[in-house]
Amino acid sequence: xxxxxxxxxxxxxxxxxxxxFTRKGGASSGIFSGLNCGHGSSDQTEAxxxxxxxxxxxxxxxxxALVGVNQIHSADVLVVHEVPAQILRADALVxxxxxxxxxxxxxxxxxxxxxxxAAGVVGAAHAGWRGSHDGVLEATLDAMEGLGAERARxxxxxxxxxxxxxxxxxxxFMENFLIDDPQAARFFAGGPAGKPMFxxxxxxxxxxxxxxVGHAEWTRHCTYSDPARFYSFRRTTHAGEADYxxxxxxxxx
Numbered sequence: 412x413x414x415x416x417x418x419x420x421x422x423x424x425x426x427x428x429x430x431x432f433t434r435k436g437g438a439s440s441g442i443f444s445g446l447n448c449g450h451g452s453s454d455q456t457e458a459x460x461x462x463x464x465x466x467x468x469x470x471x472x473x474x475x476a477l478v479g480v481n482q483i484h485s486a487d488v489l490v491v492h493e494v495p496a497q498i499l500r501a502d503a504l505v506x507x508x509x510x511x512x513x514x515x516x517x518x519x520x521x522x523x524x525x526x527x528x529a530a531g532v533v534g535a536a537h538a539g540w541r542g543s544h545d546g547v548l549e550a551t552l553d554a555m556e557g558l559g560a561e562r563a564r565x566x567x568x569x570x571x572x573x574x575x576x577x578x579x580x581x582x583x584f585m586e587n588f589l590i591d592d593p594q595a596a597r598f599f600a601g602g603p604a605g606k607p608m609f610x611x612x613x614x615x616x617x618x619x620x621x622x623x624v625g626h627a628e629w630t631r632h633c634t635y636s637d638p639a640r641f642y643s644f645r646r647t648t649h650a651g652e653a654d655y656x657x658x659x660x661x662x663x664x
Contacts, residue, residue, distance in 0.1 A: 419433065429662040432446055439458045452655065453654045484502065488550045519645050521536075522570040522660035524662045527564045533664055534555050565626075566626045569630065573635050578610070598613055
C-alpha cells in the first residue's frame with residue numbers, strides 16, 4: 412500500500428498550514444481502502460490510528476495534537492486552548508493556540524477550514540445540510556470573533572463534498588428549506604428522476620457570504636463522483652456496502 416498522501420490545499424489559505432486529505436496513501440483495506448481517519452467506522456482500529464498518525468506527521472505535529480470532535484450534525488462549536496482530555500461532542504472547532512491541529516471528518520458533508528491570519532485564529536467545521544441549515548458556519552465565525560478575529564478578515568474554504576449533480580433529495584426536504592427562506596429555491600434544481608437536486612456547497616457559500624466573511628470559496632471537488640480519491644456515504648449507500656471511510660481535513664497555526 413503506498414504511503415504517499417494526497418493533500419488538497421487552497422491558495423486562499425496559503426499563509427496557514429492546512430489540507431483536505433483524499434483517501435490516497437492510507438493503510439486501510441477493503442471497502443475502507445486508503446486513508447480512512449474515522450474511528451467511528453468499523454475499520455480496524457490499528458489502521459485508523461496509523462492513518463491519523465500519517466496525517467499528524469504531514470501537519471507537522473505529534474498524533475496527540477490532532478484534535479477532533481464527536482460530530483453530531485449540530486451548530487455546536489468547541490473553543491480549543493489545549494488538547495482536550497476526552498473527545499467532546501460538537502461540529503466545529505476554533506483556536507488561537509499554535510501547534511494544535513483542528514480536524515473534521517466528512518464523507519459528503521462539507522469540511523470548511525477558516526483562518527484570520529492577522530489575528531492568529533483558525534477554525535474547522537463539519538457542515539452537512541443540517542448543520543449548515545442550523546447555523547454551524549455562522550457559529551464558527553462567532554467563536555473566532557470571540558478569540559479576536561474579525562469576520563471581514565476571515566477566509567473560509569469548503570473542501571471536497573457532494574455536488575448538486577449527485578445530491579438528489581425529497582420534495583419535503585426542499586419544502587422545509589423554502590418555508591424558512593423562499594430565496595433558498597436557487598439552491599435546488601430539477602433532477603432526472605423528477606426529484607430536486609440540492610446544491611450543498613452553493614448553500615454553504617451563500618451562508619458564509621451573508622454572514623460577512625471576508626472570502627469564501629469551494630475547491631470544486633465532488634466526493635460522490637470520484638471514488639478513487641474520496642469516500643462518500645451516498646455512494647456507499649447506493650452500492651449497498653456495509654460501511655464507508657471518512658476523509659479528514661485539518662488546519663493549524
